[in-house]
Amino acid sequence: MIQIARIKTSAQQQIVPFQPNHLNLIDFRKHELDNIENIPDYLAYVINNSLEDLTWTGIAKGKVICIFGVRPMWTGVAEAWLLTGHGIEQNAISLVRGARILLSDSIEEFGLKRLQIAVRVSNETAFKFAQALHFKVESKMKKFGPEGEDYYLMTRIS
Secondary structure, eight states, rough: OOOSSSSETTTTEEEEEOOHHHHHOOOOOOOHHHHHHHHHTHHHHHHHHHHSSEEEEETTTTTTEEEEEEEETTTTTEEEEEEEEEETTGGGGHHHHHEEEHHHHHHHTTSSSSEEEETTTTTTTHHHHHHHHHOEEEEEEOOTOOOOOOOEEEEEEE
């Protein structure tokens, strides 16, 4: 497993292993608040589906600004996910550097041929973050989300 104590991405930013209490510390952006409203027990779902050593928290200036992870689906295929908080836009560059390392390590360790992520079309910040992590749009999933919005299926093929 990929084990990190933390990745210091800059003087005031770091990526640390996820802890469930991080969900209480993040100031969620609109898209995540929509999921909390539309998906029953969404935060419990996040906790229950977060795998130790494959889920991380981005922190800037002492504030949780994102939580992300990888969840293997079957041999060679995994799904990435991302929850964003306010402040991610101002700290994206250094967090992307650290996230690239973690995702590349996950791809190598699990022998992934495909890593995918679903990103709401209207969530420009998450879309840019996924692009910076080398995901490419594979298709648009019409009315996919719990709020009835379209999502991009983005993939990183090895």
